[in-house]
Amino acid sequence: MNVGASRESDEIIAMIMKLTEMPEVISFAGGLPDGELFPIEEMKKVTKEVLESDGRNALQYSTTQGIRELREVIAEQIMKEAGVDTTADNLVITCGSQQALEFSGRLFLDEGDVVICESPSYLGAITAFQPYGPKFVEVKMDEHGMDMVDLEEKLRNNPNTKFIYTVPDFQNPTGITLIVERRKRMVELAEKYDVMILEDNPYGNLLFEGERLPAIKSFDKNERVIYHGTFSKIFCPGLRIGWVCAAEEIVNKYLLIKQSVDLQTNTMAQKETALYMNMYDIKDNVNKIKEVYKRRRDLMVKTLKEELPESCSYTNPAGGLFIWVTLPEELDASKVLEKAMEYRVGFVPGIAFYPNGGHRNNFRLNFSSMKDELIVEGVKRLGQVLRSF
């Protein structure tokens, strides 16, 4: 099987790896949650309790689908908050949402099938689908998310589309959120053109202002939508707990895959996550995270406004971890990155997020993992770099 298709983004990733090893660099290239916000004291209590009350089961093999108590709290708390009425039987626990993406690629895609996605789209999803050899068809976005007219045209012109892949809330990389009317419309179009929707929603809970929009899956009447969730941005990414929510018939197909590729997800991590959700209110943790990230977004947007040349624009996301910067057409973000490295500041050039390449004048900034003063200093350096072009 084809592994690690060579793309220009591989070079960029290499450049970014180099960046992380350079001293005194301020890197906005990552996508890490801030580790200082992890609930370590709570985790100490939780792990002690799990080992004391249920150690033998916590350290033993467990079911492929994931332990029931975890699936129950996900259904009752997280999915409900996303507006999705579901049950533990509709969930499979995965090793993070990256594994959910890989499973979806494996389940639906064969050489030459079409994946329709936002332009730009999430790099990890592109990487997960690519080994199965699909053609990516990108749909235009505006500030309200995927353009539904363009989506319908792409669906009409690509009869072997298997699914629409979308990150509707505070998308990675743009920070853009898909508005409600378009969520409904997307489900209608999926029905009309007989395709599935993969709704990838790692950031939905990290809403800084306004009201949370119901998940696309909440409008799903005929089991067209497969929802991918994760605890990585609202709890602890190192535990690698994600999930798929879908019709039972589809869940059974994911189980066959899970069984053959790694049997099951870490039992202990599942028990810890379930007990944490039952012992504490995860909303308290989410609120703590949101407060810090909101402050950092505000600071980054304010500093971008002050420091970037007027010819540049940027998104102001209502949540999540990322801001998307657009440069004047003639500028190449990869060239800008080379210069930026001299100034000891980094970001991810936008081209990495376009499965078919092109679009050289964008880059992604992360604001979740950086101290306030470094955000200011880093954006100032960026301004200097850009003014030098």
Place this chain on the structure above:
Amino acid sequence: MNVGASRESDEIIAMIMKLTEMPEVISFAGGLPDGELFPIEEMKKVTKEVLESDGRNALQYSTTQGIRELREVIAEQIMKEAGVDTTADNLVITCGSQQALEFSGRLFLDEGDVVICESPSYLGAITAFQPYGPKFVEVKMDEHGMDMVDLEEKLRNNPNTKFIYTVPDFQNPTGITLIVERRKRMVELAEKYDVMILEDNPYGNLLFEGERLPAIKSFDKNERVIYHGTFSKIFCPGLRIGWVCAAEEIVNKYLLIKQSVDLQTNTMAQKETALYMNMYDIKDNVNKIKEVYKRRRDLMVKTLKEELPESCSYTNPAGGLFIWVTLPEELDASKVLEKAMEYRVGFVPGIAFYPNGGHRNNFRLNFSSMKDELIVEGVKRLGQVLRSF
């Protein structure tokens, strides 16, 4: 992509699932370690220490290859004991050895490629390779493992063989161990016919008597052998920690796969395992396990001798978890299982372990997870069942 190829073994698995749900059944069908032997008190100390000293990193994303301290203790302790001189750079941490098998299938196999394996072979490996569409070519075994004359014939007749898959120590399902001369010969043949060897070694440390044989990889001069290891049988399977040991060039290919399919293995579980290995001597834990499993093997072999009709034979493994029973040619183990279920006793019919089917007169018994008195009672029931045929 093809998922969950329908095989007769699927029906058998369904039958065994049914078995596990029946009350008062004595099931030798599983392959679980005995949870009563898990080092729970030590794990309490280890998790507390990890969270206190390094909580932020333990709960955060970490590298795709696996944390260095874990790779170091595996190289220095486990691989060294297997006779393999290697380094942390030659290791990738996986979610159990099932994931290592899946990665190997993904990396080496395309539709129609040949996998050469023991006859019978490990069910989990067959399941992991099958989605990539290989042809399985089975090699005869005797009490000393794979027959090298038959292996060479199969290599000669199958020029598109990608690798030889083998479980050399206390094989699952037969309990048979490959003798040293054949290990050396297998490496020579791999050289001669330009194929790789996948050495899958989950049980090597669980040696009840005699001297541990050096791993096949210890005879590997030209990086032909890829070793798959796991903590599941010597520590805690619920943590899902396995690894691949190979040349750095090959390790890099596994990393590309790991990156795209699930980014990394649970950081916390890696830190816990590494710290456990540094705080305690894992050999003490292994010795505790071996003492119990050896007693159970002795008891099972003794009771088989007393209770089974003379027309049946069985292996007497020098380690591991399994005994393999051979019935008279005319008996079908699946039919025997139907009857056995009435007697409330279970096992896995051997046909599940033959990738090309056939061979209906064998079954596998597990002795690791069953209390002594139940081993005696279960084997007595088996004797009754078999005498009824």
